[in-house]
Amino acid sequence: MEHRIDRIKKQLHSQSYKLTPQREATVRVLLEREDDHLSAEDVYLLVKEKAPEIGLATVYRTLELLSELKIVDKINFGDGVSRYDLRKEGAKHFHHHLVCTECGSVEEIEDDLLEDVERIVQNEWGFQVKDHRLTFHGICKQCQTITVNASS
Amino acid sequence: MEHRIDRIKKQLHSQSYKLTPQREATVRVLLEREDDHLSAEDVYLLVKEKAPEIGLATVYRTLELLSELKIVDKINFGDGVSRYDLRKEGAKHFHHHLVCTECGSVEEIEDDLLEDVERIVQNEWGFQVKDHRLTFHGICKQCQTITVNASS
DNA sequence: TTTTATATTTATAATAATTATAGTTTAAGT
DNA sequence: ACTTAAACTATAATTATTATAAATATAAAA
Numbered sequence: 001m002e003h004r005i006d007r008i009k010k011q012l013h014s015q016s017y018k019l020t021p022q023r024e025a026t027v028r029v030l031l032e033r034e035d036d037h038l039s040a041e042d043v044y045l046l047v048k049e050k051a052p053e054i055g056l057a058t059v060y061r062t063l064e065l066l067s068e069l070k071i072v073d074k075i076n077f078g079d080g081v082s083r084y085d086l087r088k089e090g091a092k093h094f095h096h097h098l099v100c101t102e103c104g105s106v107e108e109i110e111d112d113l114l115e116d117v118e119r120i121v122q123n124e125w126g127f128q129v130k131d132h133r134l135t136f137h138g139i140c141k142q143c144q145t146i147t148v149n150a151s152s
Numbered sequence: 153m154e155h156r157i158d159r160i161k162k163q164l165h166s167q168s169y170k171l172t173p174q175r176e177a178t179v180r181v182l183l184e185r186e187d188d189h190l191s192a193e194d195v196y197l198l199v200k201e202k203a204p205e206i207g208l209a210t211v212y213r214t215l216e217l218l219s220e221l222k223i224v225d226k227i228n229f230g231d232g233v234s235r236y237d238l239r240k241e242g243a244k245h246f247h248h249h250l251v252c253t254e255c256g257s258v259e260e261i262e263d264d265l266l267e268d269v270e271r272i273v274q275n276e277w278g279f280q281v282k283d284h285r286l287t288f289h290g291i292c293k294q295c296q297t298i299t300v301n302a303s304s
Numbered sequence: 305t306t307t308t309a310t311a312t313t314t315a316t317a318a319t320a321a322t323t324a325t326a327g328t329t330t331a332a333g334t
Numbered sequence: 335a336c337t338t339a340a341a342c343t344a345t346a347a348t349t350a351t352t353a354t355a356a357a358t359a360t361a362a363a364a
Binding site: 170171175209213233 | 313317321322
């Protein structure tokens, strides 16, 4: 973890931003909950445990900054809140999501499934792809078995 | 257009909803601006031209209802507003979007580019896909040429 | 046609998420 | 230590969306 914090620190410094204690605490929360998809409010509450004096606005600003630097990605699953998702280190593309409409769980897919599709978009539409957002809505493995059991 | 309104009317009736004048006016706006990606506020302002007495809440409720019936899709391009996008008649899947980070334009792709990917998700992750959201961020054809010209 | 019950609407208030502001603190560079 | 700019806290303001109450419209039953 320290290693990643160090790298993020350097990324900030390279754009002449500082890694303040508040920012560091925020990053630590994101690292600790890497698989989750926290809202700004969620992050705020968790950061408060480490740094009780932090303000909500600071969390918003920090998340915004981390977004700009492509350290986190801001996503929206349609429930009215933005969620913040740490990019895997060195990941070239933003990972995909599987959102279960039954239980609300969110699974991540790291594999880049869009290489072919992006090539098509590039060639046939002349659109120069820089990034993407891909989310599938459906029923997760677990809920499928539950449904089967319940109906038997 | 009348034909499509009629079909939507039937869809509503089949779930025992009514096509009130306000709802019809809203649907007409969506049909007239089929290629746009209007926010609730946008729709409200346009509907007001046809039916000045309509309230904003009614527009929200109507759009919500149309979403449930899968007549429109609610999308979010990350700018804090939900946008509503009419499904093409008979379309099985939700179309994809190309959002230009330079000029903000939004292009639609009707082709289903995700058949293979969905198969993989289904087979390898055991996730039963019901719907998807795919948006590419990048530079549209037009902005690419402008950029080239500007820098020459 | 009148009555009745229900769905829907308007107008407005409330809520929730996010952003802006003012004054204070912190930290880096001289 | 001194100066300057960045960043912070606390709070107010804004924006998008949802909920509520009273009024209206609509379809079905009498």
